[in-house]
Amino acid sequence: MLTSAHLKYESQKLAMNYFRVAIVLFGAQLLMGLIAAIQFLYPGFLFELFDFSVARMVHINALVVWMLFAMIGSVYYMIPDETGEEAVAIGLGKLAFWVLTAAVTVVVLVYIFIQVGSASETTIWFINEGREYLEAPRWADIGIVVVVLIFYWNVFATYMKGRRTGIMTVMVANLFALAGLYLCGMFFTDNISMDQYWWWWVIHLWVEATWEVFVGTLAAYALIKILGAKREIVEMWLWIEVLMLFGSGILGLGHHYFWIGTPEYWWEIGALFSALEPVPLVAMFVHVLYDWGKEQGHCEAKGNAHAINNTPAMAWIAANAFGNFLGAGIWGFFHTLPQVNIYTHGTQFTAAHGHLAFFGAYATILIGMMYLAVQGAYGVKTMKMTFKTKMSLFLIIFGVLGMTVALTIAGYEQVLVERADLGGGWDAFFIAQELPWYVQAQAWRLVMGLVTFAGFVYLAWDLLTIGKVTATEEAAEGMAAQAA
Amino acid sequence: MSKKSASVWTSIPFWRRSAAWVTGTATVLLIWLTFDTMGQIAMGSDADLEKGIKHRIPAASVINYHIDYVMDEKRGHEVPVIGEKEPFFGKEWSNQEAADLLHLGKLASQAKNCMNCHTLLGNGAYYAPDLTKAWLDTKWNDGTMTGITGKETKEEAMAEFLMHPSRYPTHARMMPNLGITKKEAVALVAFLKHMSSIDTNGFPRNFSQSAKRLEGGTHAH
Numbered sequence: 001m002l003t004s005a006h007l008k009y010e011s012q013k014l015a016m017n018y019f020r021v022a023i024v025l026f027g028a029q030l031l032m033g034l035i036a037a038i039q040f041l042y043p044g045f046l047f048e049l050f051d052f053s054v055a056r057m058v059h060i061n062a063l064v065v066w067m068l069f070a071m072i073g074s075v076y077y078m079i080p081d082e083t084g085e086e087a088v089a090i091g092l093g094k095l096a097f098w099v100l101t102a103a104v105t106v107v108v109l110v111y112i113f114i115q116v117g118s119a120s121e122t123t124i125w126f127i128n129e130g131r132e133y134l135e136a137p138r139w140a141d142i143g144i145v146v147v148v149l150i151f152y153w154n155v156f157a158t159y160m161k162g163r164r165t166g167i168m169t170v171m172v173a174n175l176f177a178l179a180g181l182y183l184c185g186m187f188f189t190d191n192i193s194m195d196q197y198w199w200w201w202v203i204h205l206w207v208e209a210t211w212e213v214f215v216g217t218l219a220a221y222a223l224i225k226i227l228g229a230k231r232e233i234v235e236m237w238l239w240i241e242v243l244m245l246f247g248s249g250i251l252g253l254g255h256h257y258f259w260i261g262t263p264e265y266w267w268e269i270g271a272l273f274s275a276l277e278p279v280p281l282v283a284m285f286v287h288v289l290y291d292w293g294k295e296q297g298h299c300e301a302k303g304n305a306h307a308i309n310n311t312p313a314m315a316w317i318a319a320n321a322f323g324n325f326l327g328a329g330i331w332g333f334f335h336t337l338p339q340v341n342i343y344t345h346g347t348q349f350t351a352a353h354g355h356l357a358f359f360g361a362y363a364t365i366l367i368g369m370m371y372l373a374v375q376g377a378y379g380v381k382t383m384k385m386t387f388k389t390k391m392s393l394f395l396i397i398f399g400v401l402g403m404t405v406a407l408t409i410a411g412y413e414q415v416l417v418e419r420a421d422l423g424g425g426w427d428a429f430f431i432a433q434e435l436p437w438y439v440q441a442q443a444w445r446l447v448m449g450l451v452t453f454a455g456f457v458y459l460a461w462d463l464l465t466i467g468k469v470t471a472t473e474e475a476a477e478g479m480a481a482q483a484a
Numbered sequence: 485m486s487k488k489s490a491s492v493w494t495s496i497p498f499w500r501r502s503a504a505w506v507t508g509t510a511t512v513l514l515i516w517l518t519f520d521t522m523g524q525i526a527m528g529s530d531a532d533l534e535k536g537i538k539h540r541i542p543a544a545s546v547i548n549y550h551i552d553y554v555m556d557e558k559r560g561h562e563v564p565v566i567g568e569k570e571p572f573f574g575k576e577w578s579n580q581e582a583a584d585l586l587h588l589g590k591l592a593s594q595a596k597n598c599m600n601c602h603t604l605l606g607n608g609a610y611y612a613p614d615l616t617k618a619w620l621d622t623k624w625n626d627g628t629m630t631g632i633t634g635k636e637t638k639e640e641a642m643a644e645f646l647m648h649p650s651r652y653p654t655h656a657r658m659m660p661n662l663g664i665t666k667k668e669a670v671a672l673v674a675f676l677k678h679m680s681s682i683d684t685n686g687f688p689r690n691f692s693q694s695a696k697r698l699e700g701g702t703h704a705h
Contacts, residue, residue, distance in 0.1 A: 039611070130596070259605060424690070425688075
């Protein structure tokens with residue numbers, strides 16, 4: 001990750017910059033998560049100095065932003081491969097990278113040191129907007145729009161100039177929707193129902209529609225790169241996935257409209273379409289494993305041992321196939337029907353689903369893309385897992401699964417005691433928070449958070465070293481072969 | 485697949501067209517439903533409030549009325565009921581005053597980052613109680629918080645609590661002092677009272693039962 005020496009295209013070098021920042025922000029996200037997890041157990045920890053609200057805000061914002069950086073990086077990495085062209089406005093692209101990184105730094109420093117402001121437009125413009133996930137102050141909102149427009153211009157114009165593959169067609173159309181939706185979250189209204197209605201257009205339509213399609217395109221691209229999968233088959237799958245993801249995800253938005261003041265018909269619409277949402281995730285799962293098995297079979301028939309030229313990347317993409325289905329599909333379906341959701345809404349069930357889904361659906365594949373980029377950056381032909389790769393895979397997956405199970409138990413207890421029995425008032429809330437089931441679950445969450453963080457340390461270490469180590473080994477093998 | 489496909493199921497153009505049609509149809513449906521929902525969740529008018537005409541989200545001047553949350557047999561869940569007029573901080577607020585107050589309160593709820601500890605309409609963080617029906621919570625109605633803060637009315641107790649939260653702890657997990665001024669505190673209480681009047685299709689379930697259940701001791705505490 002420390003070099004870009006073997007990359008031919010400026011676009012791919014720029015991608016490496018995005019990945020570097022992404023990994024730093026990923027670390028920041030985990031640290032903030034640990035602080036918040038400690039505060040659940042020891043409420044006095046950093047009280048009135050660095051409160052839960054601040055730790056949690058930076059935790060979720062760092063998550064969104066590192067994923068944004070890694071997503072932009074992934075696209076800049078694949079543009080030249082797919083289109084056969086350098087990104088058209090690469091100078092502007094580089095400028096946008098530095099502007100975005102500087103802006104994110106300023107925003108985070110303001111979150112940490114200024115935290116809250118007075119009830120005025122000034123706060124909304126310069127400190128934070130106080131709307132979960134979309135806390136970025138308005139000046140940063142506008143900045144993000146400008147940066148994204150530059151990015152989109154690079155993708156679109158390069159696509160128009162170069163080869164127009166199916167993967168790039170989906171990518172260009174999807175990024176347009178993704179960028180456009182951000183505008184729905186950029187206004188202020190006194191009506192909180194109206195506020196949340198449009199807020200979900202950004203959050204849900206990003207996460208459960210455009211981001212999922214984005215993951216589909218990355219998986220398609222990565223399978224071609226890693227396994228040499230046949231483009232026609234991969235692209236056919238991709239269109240089927242787009243059909244099912246948008247077919248279920250767009251109206252699946254209804255499952256957020258059960259209790260915010262919106263009419264009852266959203267119960268049926270939300271229930272039906274969000275129940276369909278796991279279907280494309282099964283398709284993505286089958287697709288990845290199918291291509292993997294098929295290419296491996298071809299290889300073995302030819303007498304070669306391995307179809308995979310980058311086992312760390314492939315492992316993370318396989319983790320994505322499982323994680324997306326389990327976290328977004330199963331854990332999402334747990335509480336998506338209104339009959340269940342009336343009890344689970346706003347409990348730790350949501351946190352359990354959120355942790356596994358963001359990790360399973362997005363973090364995994366973006367990490368896979370980073371390994372792919374490292375392979376390119378060091379000019380390595382075949383990259384194999386190191387001890388550190390295995391440790392990071394095991395610790396991160398085990399840690400996140402552990403946190404998910406712990407939070408699910410906490411949510412289950414909340415549903416029974418706080419919601420079903422006591423009706424969800426102030427006393428009901430705190431009674432549920434004090435019961436041993438809940439407290440023990442929060443303790444396990446913290447332990448598993450530490451396990452995840454240890455896995456992150458291995459991951460960062462591996463990404464920094466694996467390229468150089470493998471390149472040296474390949475060079476030595478090359479020398480040995482020549483000598484023989 | 486090659487240009488001449490053996491079957492429609494392996495034809496890329498078929499799946500591409502299908503994807504475009506399904507996406508387009510879903511988008512059109514969503515936009516159509518959005519138009520209908522916008523009408524239904526627009527804030528009601530002051531005149532409608534006077535006449536007793538119900539809106540899912542009433543006008544800001546709802547702060548001048550008594551609000552209750554009762555079981556509706558026909559709908560099968562609890563609904564907000566707007567009753568007789570009652571003074572809010574000792575007076576009746578004009579339509580404009582009420583609207584301005586709600587505006588300030590909503591701004592304050594964002595400026596103070598409430599959503600990253602509390603949940604509003606069930607959305608947000610889960611570190612502190614849900615605020616959806618906080619105005620109607622037994623904690624403010626049964627004399628607990630008026631007693632602790634030494635205030636006459638629940639709105640005054642709420643405002644006092646918001647200004648000095650860590651002075652009146654109700655749990656080991658305390659609310660931090662966020663530098664909320666008197667004016668902001670009054671506005672925040674108005675915002676909470678308005679939110680409690682929103683028709684949330686019965687969320688949180690059994691909320692009005694909580695007081696009875698807690699007295700009855702049906703839970704394992």
